Amino acid sequence: MRYMKEVLRNNKIWIVVYLFIGLFNAFMANYKADYFQKIVDGLTDRTITVYGILFYGAVLFVDYGMNYLDEYPSAKLGNEIYLDFKLLALRTIGRMDYSEYQTLGTGKLVQQIENGANAGKNVLYDFWFCVARNLLPTILFSLYFIWKIDRTITYFLFAGYIVVFLVTNLLLNGLYQIKEKILTGEEELNHFLVRGFMEMPVFRMKHQFPNEVKKALEAKRVIVSSKVKMTMIHEAFFTIFALLVACLDIGILTYVWKNNHLSIGSVVALITLIDNAYTPIAIFNVIYVQYKLNKTAWLRFTGLLDLKEDTQLEQGMDFAEPLNEIRIEDVSFSYGSKEVLKCVNLTIKGGEKIAFVGESGSGKSTLIKILLGLLKYNDGNILFDDKPLKDISLESLYEKVSYLSQDTPVFDGTIKENLVFDNEASEADIHVSLEKTQLLSMLATLDKGVETRIGEKGTCLSGGEKQRLALARLWFDNPDIVVLDEATSALDNVTEGIVMKNVLEQINHATVIAVAHRLSSIREFDRIVIFRNGKIVGSGTFEELLESNSYFFELYRKEKENSNSMVM
Numbered sequence: 266m267r268y269m270k271e272v273l274r275n276n277k278i279w280i281v282v283y284l285f286i287g288l289f290n291a292f293m294a295n296y297k298a299d300y301f302q303k304i305v306d307g308l309t310d311r312t313i314t315v316y317g318i319l320f321y322g323a324v325l326f327v328d329y330g331m332n333y334l335d336e337y338p339s340a341k342l343g344n345e346i347y348l349d350f351k352l353l354a355l356r357t358i359g360r361m362d363y364s365e366y367q368t369l370g371t372g373k374l375v376q377q378i379e380n381g382a383n384a385g386k387n388v389l390y391d392f393w394f395c396v397a398r399n400l401l402p403t404i405l406f407s408l409y410f411i412w413k414i415d416r417t418i419t420y421f422l423f424a425g426y427i428v429v430f431l432v433t434n435l436l437l438n439g440l441y442q443i444k445e446k447i448l449t450g451e452e453e454l455n456h457f458l459v460r461g462f463m464e465m466p467v468f469r470m471k472h473q474f475p476n477e478v479k480k481a482l483e484a485k486r487v488i489v490s491s492k493v494k495m496t497m498i499h500e501a502f503f504t505i506f507a508l509l510v511a512c513l514d515i516g517i518l519t520y521v522w523k524n525n526h527l528s529i530g531s532v533v534a535l536i537t538l539i540d541n542a543y544t545p546i547a548i549f550n551v552i553y554v555q556y557k558l559n560k561t562a563w564l565r566f567t568g569l570l571d572l573k574e575d576t577q578l579e580q581g582m583d584f585a586e587p588l589n590e591i592r593i594e595d596v597s598f599s600y601g602s603k604e605v606l607k608c609v610n611l612t613i614k615g616g617e618k619i620a621f622v623g624e625s626g627s628g629k630s631t632l633i634k635i636l637l638g639l640l641k642y643n644d645g646n647i648l649f650d651d652k653p654l655k656d657i658s659l660e661s662l663y664e665k666v667s668y669l670s671q672d673t674p675v676f677d678g679t680i681k682e683n684l685v686f687d688n689e690a691s692e693a694d695i696h697v698s699l700e701k702t703q704l705l706s707m708l709a710t711l712d713k714g715v716e717t718r719i720g721e722k723g724t725c726l727s728g729g730e731k732q733r734l735a736l737a738r739l740w741f742d743n744p745d746i747v748v749l750d751e752a753t754s755a756l757d758n759v760t761e762g763i764v765m766k767n768v769l770e771q772i773n774h775a776t777v778i779a780v781a782h783r784l785s786s787i788r789e790f791d792r793i794v795i796f797r798n799g800k801i802v803g804s805g806t807f808e809e810l811l812e813s814n815s816y817f818f819e820l821y822r823k824e825k826e827n828s829n830s831m832v833m
């Protein structure tokens with residue numbers, strides 16, 4: 266309900282307008298039918314006046330005019346509500362706990378949001394608004410006018426409502442299961458579509474697309490057959506109602522014929538009014554079924570919106586600069602039952618340039634994510650100048666941190682956006698940042714210069730260009746702490762040497778924590794920390810470790826061997 270209320274609050278003025286017009290139109294639809302009775306009877310007994318006809322004309326004009334005006338709030342609200350729900354999802358992503366984020370898949374997520382936002386709109390707009398401003402008033406107004414003409418017929422109508430209620434509930438159960446199948450199928454299909462798109466080269470090289478299409482076809486089969494079933498059941502509702510109304514019409518004609526006390530105008534009005542009284546019920550049943558089914562998609566969506574938030578983002582003390590020391594004390598961490606860090610102890614001095622090295626999977630990136638507050642440590646403590654990391658507001662920490670992740674560190678936007686996001690920067694500053702990261706020659710080849718879009722995950726750039734573009738961001742930050750997780754792994758040795766020298770000059774005063782596989786890239790760092798199986802097994806300067814740490818020596822030797830064999 267919380268999310269519905271929020272969206273209602275966002276649109277309250279237009280909702281009031283929409284409800285008011287709806288009520289007015291519902292009244293007019295029935296008033297028009299009732300007044301028509303007077304026109305027909307007036308024509309039959311020649312008592313009609315020109316004013317009566319003009320008044321009826323005015324009623325018709327107002328009715329059609331208001332129906333047209335109704336389209337504006339109707340179109341506006343429908344779209345606003347749908348998109349407001351989508352925006353709720355984006356806000357959730359911005360605040361969700363990182364461990365929850367890691368479990369989500371893009372394809373399923375996108376489909377869940379799409380279905381959820383649609384379901385939310387349908388529940389609120391197509392169901393509740395429709396009931397409140399359209400169906401209920403139409404039924405009540407039509408029953409009132411029927412009651413005015415003949416009370417006995419009103420009782421017949423109530424009996425008909427009970428039949429309708431029973432039929433609806435009978436069909437609803439079957440529909441639930443079908444809807445669940447459709448949703449799962451759609452998420453599954455989107456999962457294959459998105460991963461095929463995102464990882465196109467991988468799947469193409471491995472000749473996997475036929476298999477992917479086969480799996481997607483199965484999802485398609487489930488969706489199509491379920492949707493067809495659903496349509497047929499929905500249409501059955503309308504047919505049953507149409508038959509019911511037909512029976513009532515015939516019943517009324519027989520009743521009038523037998524009793525002979527109603528005028529022609531009353532009979533004509535009754536037929537229209539009965540239609541008015543029943544059509545909303547038919548519509549109600551269909552949208553009620555839809556409402557119930559939409560709840561299935563809505564629950565999946567709210568499950569997403571309710572994912573654990575990272576409450577540490579705003580809560581806690583502000584990060585105080587300048588940083589003197591980060592102390593990692595007996596920190597352990599597990600992903601589920603898999604223990605990845607085991608009792609890690611380390612102190613990093615403010616302004617120190619420290620590098621984490623070690624074999625793949627030894628826990629380096631995990632420790633980085635813990636230091637950034639993305640992952641929450643299970644045991645031990647981390648202190649930023651005697652303040653526990655858990656008590657520091659992450660928003661305030663991120664003001665002073667620059668982080669280049671191991672995964673693609675750029676996003677779908679222009680080169681300029683990738684450098685400064687939504688901030689302004691002078692051409693001269695942009696030029697310097699690109700010059701220092703050796704990107705000017707690449708820029709010279711682009712027609713639109715820094716306004717060139719680099720595509721999703723930076724597909725229009727080479728691996729090394731993406732990394733250098735992300736590094737160029739450092740010229741626009743003023744970080745106290747810089748975290749580089751394999752930030753230069755795609756660069757050649759020569760470019761890496763030049764770029765890293767410039768980068769280290771630029772962030773001279775910051776504390777730098779870098780993860781690196783290529784040992785030559787961190788030769789100048791103040792200290793190197795070696796990880797193995799989730800533990801720190803050595804630390805010191807490059808030269809110290811070469812002399813005293815056989816594991817480090819072994820890593821270095823292997824790197825040398827590899828680079829020699831590549832040169833040969």
Ligand SMILES: Nc1ncnc2c1ncn2[C@@H]1O[C@H](COP(=O)(O)OP(=O)(O)OP(=O)(O)O)[C@@H](O)[C@H]1O
Binds near residue numbers: 631
């Ligand atoms: N989200 C996750 N869920 C479960 N296990 C994970 C997750 N992320 C990482 N791991 C596991 O944790 C271990 C440590 O991973 P981590 O990324 O910290 O290693 P790393 O030393 O940075 O490796 P690399 O040098 O290859 O980047 C690995 O065995 C990895 O499979």
